[in-house]
Amino acid sequence: MSTFTEANRQAFDGLSTKYDSEPWRHRMTDQIKKGLHNRKDWIGVRWAESDDLQYGRETKLLDYACGTGSVTKAIGSWVTNIRGIDISENMVKLFNEAAQASGLKTEQVNAVVGDLLGDEVSANLDTPEYQNFDLAVIGLGFHHFENPMRAIERLTERLKPATGVLIIIDFLPFDKDEPAGPQAANAQTIKHGGFARQNMEMLFKAAKLENFSFSVMEEQVEMFGKDGTSSKRSVFFARGRREPTTWGKISKWIGSMQTVASDQWQIGPREQVQAQLGPMGGRIRE
Ligand SMILES: C[S@@+](CC[C@H](N)C(=O)[O-])C[C@H]1O[C@@H](n2cnc3c(N)ncnc32)[C@H](O)[C@@H]1O
Structure with a gap:
């Protein structure tokens, strides 16, 4: 694991216990959940029907950089199987505890510690369980990644050819070097000060993802730093579909x-x- 990714792992391990208890984070999670629900058709995945499990049809979601599971909680009821991956052991533990407390079986929902973005991918992620996803989502993790292109490529190769969709939820450009606010508190974990539509389109095209679409949430989110200062950010949803074989x-x-x-x-x-x-x-x- 690189020094930068290790800094992220330590920071999020430390943040995990209070991650879900800060009121501003609740508000932001709710806003993004609403954003996802407003875009259910736009995402363009064949969502699970109530009798799919009975007839064995699966709709698989990969929640990458899953944290405590905001994306899974927002859209989990639209799919049949969910796999979460995160570098922070504490985040993964909270994700799995929440899933089990909801009565879900490990076969249905489970997260593991892992990193798909390193020079080598660990053997436990190279099994069929972590392939052939109908949808992969990175929720607010993208600006923490050292190599965004590699992230898109590595997730794209785990999508179903011709139908699998990648969604990245992140921020439009912000000043990552601002001395106060949330970016100051997490300076050692933030690699990119957000992304513009052109950047995202270029990255998606380079990974040969088709049908690129970009949608910005109307309402901004407000994030707070340790010193109580806040900053408002705009959240985007970028979408692309894996090309056929x-x-x-x-x-x-x-x-x-x-x-x-x-x-x-x-x-x-x-x-x-x-x-x-x-x-x-x-x-x-x-
Ligand atoms: C801001 S949190 C977002 C968590 C969650 N997706 C959400 O929307 O609340 C970013 C997450 O990215 C994870 N992360 C950072 N770098 C990663 C990497 N290289 N691979 C996997 N997860 C990573 C962190 O551990 C953290 O849980």
Whole structure:
């Protein structure tokens, strides 16, 4: 683990116990939950239906940098399986305690300590359980990452080809070097002072994510530092879909050729007859 990621791990391990008890954080979590709910269709995932579990259809969510589980709590009821990953052991412990207290089984919801962004990925994350997600979300973790491009690439390769969606929830540009406020309190853990739409679009395109879309929450959030000073930030949602595999693209192409051929077969002969009959030649019966 790099020195910077280690600083994040220690900071969030230390923050974990009071993470969910600060009133301003509650307000922010509620605002983002509302933002996600307003964008349920925009996210573009086939959400779980009530009888999916019975028939074995899964909708899998990867909550990356899950913390105590704000994203999971906001949209967990739309999916059948959730895997959380975070570098902070204390955050993961709180995530799992909350899931178990809600009566959820580990097979349904579980978080583990891990880092997908290092030079090597640990073996416990290289199993089918951590592949083929319908949706991966990074909620407010992106500006803490040393290498955002690597984060997008590593999550994209864990999405279902052609349908899997990546959502990044983070802040529009802010002054990360401001001497007061929340950024000052967490200076050693913040790598980027937010992201503009163009940055996000460039990163998503470089990872070959398709259908990029960017949406900013109307209402700003207000964050507080240890010294009581606050700063307001705008929250965005960036979305992209994993491209199909090469085989998927070929099948789609073959499919479209068959459609063209069958359209020609249906329309062609009728138009030819009509042309031979001329404009006054009567109508072909349907
Ligand atoms: C601001 S918190 C957000 C937590 C949660 N997603 C939420 O919305 O409340 C950022 C989280 O990112 C985690 N984190 C930082 N760097 C990470 C990395 N390289 N891999 C995984 N998690 C990381 C921290 O431990 C922390 O829990």
